[in-house]
Amino acid sequence: MVKLHSVRKRHFITCIFVLLILIITLVIAGAETKELQNKRTDIITIDLLNVPGSEAMHGVTFLHDRHIEILTKQEDCSTCHLKNKDSFIFKFKRKENSTLEIDMEIYHKNCISCHIEKKAEKIKAGPVTEECRACHNSQIKTDSSWKAIDFDRSLHYTHEQSKIIPSKNGTNCQACHHVFNEKSKTIYYKKGEEESCIYCHTLESTKDVTSIKEASHNACVNCHESLKIEKKTGGPTNCKGCHSTIEQEKIKTLTKIPRLKRNQPDHVLITGYNDNTKLSQKLINSSMNPVAFNHKFHETSVKSCKSCHHESLKGCRDCHTVGGDTKGDFISLESAMHNRETEHSCVSCHNQRKNEKQCAGCHSKIPEKEFSNMTCTQCHEVDKSQITINSLKDMDKMVKLADKTANTRLKSYNEISKKIPEKVVIASLSNEYKPVNFPHLKVFNQLKINSEKSRLAKSFHKNDKTLCMGCHHNSPSSLTPVKCQSCHNKQGKHGSKKPDLKAAYHGQCISCHNKMNIKTPVGTDCISCHEKIKK
Incomplete structure (x- = not known):
């Protein structure tokens, strides 16, 4: 009998606990729904007396769409806005701003009269003459959910x-x-x-x-x-x-978009000396190799022209000269192309692409190189011996040179998959779990497929061995990279910034799965990789 009473008591406590959790969940859900309802996209602050330190009434929080919902049942924009020829002027009941007193009178006279008129028609409306603080209220809390639209x-x-x-x-x-x-x-x-x-x-x-x-x-x-x-x-x-x-x-995103017609070239030869008044063959020979820029392809891989042309559609060099100029805020051509801190530079844009899921698995673990250690010739690869002062004046010839150079980057990878192991058995930490049979070749081939689909990856991953560096991140590009144990020991070294072997394996594998959004196996599913030893 005592045991039965104890069971009932535990059951009652469990029910109370579940009920409390349910109530808390409903309260939170209700609060979130209320918060969402309170957020609006149509908040306009009408503040003619926006003078710091003034004792004037607070500005009016005006909800534009709420008024439209009531007014457009019978009227159009002309209820509040005047026209100039065939176009509405989006100022309230005036074509241009006037004195403070006149503009205030326009608002008070027209808003209040409209409120009185709607109330007479039994339509819910705003405050009237004696209710100033109902509109001019600093306590009105309406959060905005307004988001700029991307005209891509x-x-x-x-x-x-x-x-x-x-x-x-x-x-x-x-x-x-x-x-x-x-x-x-x-x-x-x-x-x-x-x-x-x-x-x-x-x-x-x-x-x-x-x-x-x-x-x-x-x-x-x-x-x-x-x-x-x-x-x-x-x-x-x-x-x-x-x-x-x-x-x-809800806006439909189109995938097949014809090229915009703006007299732009297919390919561009980017140099730092075309506009140099002291141009000489010696200057050409001593300068960095030009870059063959595939303009046509980049048009399809960015949201809009503003991704690169942030101030105008002029060429980069028109504003960003070699030495810097007032037109380009003294940002030199080199800095404009290589600065990692701005979203408009070549290097910065390429780095942002590394965060995409098909790239992030490898690049999130590869240490960022110092700019001085980067291989300049990956971009600066145009043969200078084909450039002379006279050839620079021949635009068609320079475009063909840029075209030829750009297309040589897209060669297929060398076949090395037969030279690497199909599976790798990771047994160095076997204790509670069995060794991991890592599908080495399968993972490698998937990375290869991802890279083959990306022109950016094919341009910078010069051969298949580059793909090995995604996991072997501090090893030279090689078919026989050093083993993980060479840098990460089992116990971990006191004071070392390097993780021990167990942390290195899990950090590498789990972060890759998470970054690349790999669903099977999930990072927390231990036995999918190493079966637990039955004792």
Whole structure:
């Protein structure tokens, strides 16, 4: 009887414990859901009196999409925004900013009258005249989930191929792209000089040029709204349609994208002396070998032209000269190409690719080389003997030389798989577990397949032996690398930065599986690699 009572007591305690866990889980889930609901993409702060130290009322937190949901049942953007010709001006009830008093009066008069009107129609609306602090409230806590939209190659081509965007002379580029006439202060389209919006429309507005935020909304939202009025399927006109993570994930990503037409070359010969006024054959012979740059391929492997051309579509050397120039913020050509700290340099971009799962398994364990220890000839491989002062003036000849050099990098690997063991038995730590039968050749061949698929890997992995260095990370490139025990002993050396043999094996294997997202076996599944010894 006592035993039965004890069992019931334990059962009761278990039920209480499970119930508490369930309640806590539901509370946390509810809090997360509430937090998600409180986050919005449409938060606009209206603060005409944004003067540091002033005693004015707090700015108004305005939820744009909430107003759209109510107003667009009957009205369009013209309820709040005036038009200039056929385009809306996205300022509230005015075409341009005026004095503080006049702009404040515009907001108060129109907002409050609209609230009163909607309430009379039994529609839920905002505060009215006597409720100033309901709008001007510093305690309103609404977190933003706004995310900038990436107008990448796929989204650009979606617009480029659109049949509903008006075209002229077989192209609709003029719908978005324009250049600015400094004298007349007007914009016009010039074919062949299309550039990214951000090159001119920067984060902050200037006297003559609007900010990228204002320019994007003026162009994009107006276009979308005009198509909506014409009952055509266009883009979104609310904030979340572009700036919500969920909505962005719904945008179709195109894979087959034709090359952008901007008079760009297929291949470029990058030198540091083409524009040197004191160019001589002696200078050519004493300079670093040029780089054969495959421009056409790089266009397909980056999100957009801005990945490299971060200020304009001019050639790198136009701003980044050998010695540095004001046009390039005194960043020399060498630094622009080799700096690891910027996302726009060649070396930095290549290093970022090492973090991709098919590369990270090996490269995460290979020590980063000092720049002085890198092999320059992997990129600087153009034969200087074929370059003269006269040949530099022959653009076609230089393009062909760059083309020929770039294509020689993509040779297939030498066949060495027959020279390496199919399996390796790792038995040096056998105690509680049986030795590991490591599928050496299978792993090697998979790394080879991954490398064969990557032009970047094929360009830099000069032969199959390079793949061995993924595991044998501090060994010279060789078919007979030193064993792990040569550097990592079983007990570990006191004060040494090197892990002991057990830690080295597990750190290498498990981190590789995790980095490359290998599901079978998972890093924590011990017996998939070494079966436990039955005693």
